Amino acid sequence: MTTPSAKALVPFVSVDNMMRLIHHIGIQDMLRDLASYIEADFKRWELFDKTPRVASHSDVGVIELMPTSDGEAYGFKYVNGHPKNTSEGLQTVTAFGLLADVYTGYPVLLTEMTILTALRTAATSAMAAKYLAPKGSSTMAMIGNGAQSEFQSLAMQAICGIDTIRLYDKDPAATDKCAANLAHTGLTVVKCATPEEAIEGAHILTTCTADKQNATILTDNMVGAGVHINAIGGDCPGKTELASGILTRSDIFVEYPPQTRVEGEIQQMSPDHPVTELWEVITGAAQGRSGSRQITLFDSVGFAIEDFSALRYVRDKIKDTPFHYDLDLLADPDDPRDVFGMLMRADQS
């Protein structure tokens, strides 16, 4: 019938093609690459158009849009969060994203982001740990062994040199799943029966549980001096994982304070509780880890710029690969003022 021009076509990366792309690059290389892209964008943090995510809440979950722009490219992610979905055989979180050209407003990439978000979240955690975790860290406790746990473990291995993962989940089946998935990765994996056992000897404590209510995955007395806490499970109002006493004793690093104060662990604290923005650590404007007994806490909720970095990366990497195909998403009449004529001619051809 009609043959759309190249301008009207948007490259699309399906779930299947995203998996192929990851295997083509190698998951550890891809985690390292993503961390580099994210780090590069954190270094130019100030030039981004930033806004807290635009959320639509219901009784059972939330649907969010996360837009940002660096002035040349514009990206956004659609993401839902429905903790009850798992019990119905569905994903708690699904996502897709789009990158567009600011100069024309035309989209240039549409991609699945359920898997890509798992990778960018892990890459962000490891990138932060590179600046904040104790020097020579080799052991991570992984509390919560759901969909994010393997990605966290591999990113900490690839980027921070972690060689041992101590797993704990209140559901032993989740721990078994995670341990089996990490079996041939070169990591030493230890299954633990309690959170206390999991954190024994760990330099990095990663919490990533899906509890919706304010929970206390880590109590104050569990956290000793000198560790780095990577708290990624608290990501919406009413959802936290750490005892407030831990927050009081920690130096807290965040992505974007207006969003973190609503969604992160620090929603438990006063609105002016001191935090350091991670991008300032990366540019050198603020100090990261300052001593061996300091407790550092990355209160991560996920920010649009990390998705933007991941979209940039996918756009760059799919070039000259077969891992995408074109969608006829944009109308492109020969005469831009003649949308109607294009429509009428389509009926005759």
Next chain:
Amino acid sequence: MTTPSAKALVPFVSVDNMMRLIHHIGIQDMLRDLASYIEADFKRWELFDKTPRVASHSDVGVIELMPTSDGEAYGFKYVNGHPKNTSEGLQTVTAFGLLADVYTGYPVLLTEMTILTALRTAATSAMAAKYLAPKGSSTMAMIGNGAQSEFQSLAMQAICGIDTIRLYDKDPAATDKCAANLAHTGLTVVKCATPEEAIEGAHILTTCTADKQNATILTDNMVGAGVHINAIGGDCPGKTELASGILTRSDIFVEYPPQTRVEGEIQQMSPDHPVTELWEVITGAAQGRSGSRQITLFDSVGFAIEDFSALRYVRDKIKDTPFHYDLDLLADPDDPRDVFGMLMRADQS
């Protein structure tokens, strides 16, 4: 390789399939149907989650996200506005949209919306005119003969009984294009050399020009008693089409005041200039046209609920048609916690 489950697949309507769908239904029937869906949603206006569009501005244009929800479905539209695009052979406006299930957060429809927006904008204008234009209106002046002009003309014909269109554009080629496109529609089309000539005897004055700066397409002395003005070209800060004197003499109807006060014709007026919300006219809570000498003005900027109605309509209409295909957009592992395992298994199959 992997075969995604039905839950992971999202029906997609391409530009080509949208054009087929329109011809399958018939453009006039589709405009009438869309007006009905929009009217139904305006009747239940209060239950929608409403927010002004989320805009990212640059020197040359704007990219916007327009989300809304009725509690059962969630919809958003991506749309750009780049007036300079036309001179580069590109569309000023391109758009696509998504509908999702609020209960699961899973997308259920992805569709082109460049053409669909043209239809919903025209259907909204005609739906408003049904309530606001003088009884027995038969003639419309169409000032600005760009991409929206034919859709406006056909919607006013289908929904309000307009039989004569008087065209004016500062570029005669645009008028020629519009007149040629309307040649076999049953409308009497009159090409006019000046705006003054175009409005002679017209009951409805539609302005839809693409000028970026504050322009005066209609001056105060051009607008006599008893007409309905359908002002759709003013849709961003700094872009207006009407002399402020016209606004002073008109009863002004708007979609969503927080957005219209920034983007519409009333950005020229004080922030508390009286306006009536269109949905209140439709429910009967407020009066529409009250007399034969009244000037009514629909200061339309386009609102997310209109796109939501259009998305609902497309979702309903593509069922049992071939005008869509499935996109592998959502990861759907057998075990929702095992995204990593799905990824690893994809490499072996």
